[in-house]
Amino acid sequence: MNGYISEPVNLLKMDHRSFKNFLNSFDHVFSDCDGVIWSSGPLPGVGEFFKLMKKHGKSVHYVSNNSLRTQQDYDEHFQSAQIENGFKNLTIPSVAIAEYLKLLNFNKKVYCVASVQTSCVLERAGFQCFETTDAGSDDYMTYSQYLEDDLDVGAVVFDSDFRVNLPRLYKAMTYLRRPEVLFINGATDAYVQCKPGCLILGTGIFTDIVSHEVQRPPVQLGKPGKLFGEFAMKRAGVTDPSRVLFIGDMIEQDVGLGKATGFKTLLVLTNNSKEDMLAHPTLRPDYYADSLGSIVPLL
Numbered sequence: 457m458n459g460y461i462s463e464p465v466n467l468l469k470m471d472h473r474s475f476k477n478f479l480n481s482f483d484h485v486f487s488d489c490d491g492v493i494w495s496s497g498p499l500p501g502v503g504e505f506f507k508l509m510k511k512h513g514k515s516v517h518y519v520s521n522n523s524l525r526t527q528q529d530y531d532e533h534f535q536s537a538q539i540e541n542g543f544k545n546l547t548i549p550s551v552a553i554a555e556y557l558k559l560l561n562f563n564k565k566v567y568c569v570a571s572v573q574t575s576c577v578l579e580r581a582g583f584q585c586f587e588t589t590d591a592g593s594d595d596y597m598t599y600s601q602y603l604e605d606d607l608d609v610g611a612v613v614f615d616s617d618f619r620v621n622l623p624r625l626y627k628a629m630t631y632l633r634r635p636e637v638l639f640i641n642g643a644t645d646a647y648v649q650c651k652p653g654c655l656i657l658g659t660g661i662f663t664d665i666v667s668h669e670v671q672r673p674p675v676q677l678g679k680p681g682k683l684f685g686e687f688a689m690k691r692a693g694v695t696d697p698s699r700v701l702f703i704g705d706m707i708e709q710d711v712g713l714g715k716a717t718g719f720k721t722l723l724v725l726t727n728n729s730k731e732d733m734l735a736h737p738t739l740r741p742d743y744y745a746d747s748l749g750s751i752v753p754l755l
């Protein structure tokens with residue numbers, strides 16, 4: 457452990473007075489969803505945890521990188537975890553991207569390398585979206601068709617996308633070679649856990665390829681982007697980031713967002729071991745615990 461990052465504190469080993477000081481150190485709880493509130497089903501004690509946080513006077517909000525779920529799907533997940541008004545208090549990349557484009561009075565076409573759900577959110581917000589559905593062929597010569605620009609395109613949006621392929625990447629790069637075209641990224645996850653111990657490639661890997669090719673970074677409107685953290689604060693009506701406790705299970709996304717935005721951070725060890733947490737070269741949470749349910753007896 458180098459001398460520059462402080463050691464995370466185990467909430468479950470705190471004495472009564474220290475735990476009280478911890479509780480008094482924040483007014484708002486922002487929680488990640490996947491891996492914190494539910495995995496294949498709701499995790500034990502989560503509904504009770506948030507109820508008790510509210511009882512202690514905390515406002516409760518949810519911040520996820522997952523724009524893949526529909527509202528109905530989110531509603532069902534929150535209900536099964538016994539959480540009320542979950543979706544109403546949820547911030548996800550697709551909603552942040554729509555809001556960002558509105559603030560810019562954006563009125564050109566949006567090219568999407570994203571899920572249908574993300575395009576739907578943007579379209580409902582009044583933006584004209586399109587994508588490439590071509591599978592591509594085995595002949596490189598046919599790929600020149602994806603290098604044709606369309607001057608009506610003013611933004612390229614990346615978010616979780618299971619259909620990402622060469623035609624989609626070439627199209628994105630073609631538009632992004634014009635410096636005035638907005639380059640926006642939602643979920644940044646380079647890897648996604650599909651079952652314990654098993655990681656699959658996420659969209660972040662492909663955004664990185666495009667970013668490298670067009671030699672500019674995207675605007676990050678997903679965790680761990682600071683702008684996304686600030687957007688979540690704005691939606692929650694919070695002005696002081698130091699009074700927010702951010703809870704997550706992923707070091708890069710959740711602890712990273714907390715550090716970028718100035719939140720206090722709590723890592724639950726539902727997907728990472730204590731050893732994984734301590735092995736990260738630059739990021740440490742302020743606090744950690746086995747799960748939200750494990751904190752309930754202390755509340």
Ligand SMILES: [Mg+2]
Pocket residue numbers: 488489490491492704705706
């Ligand atoms: Mg998570």
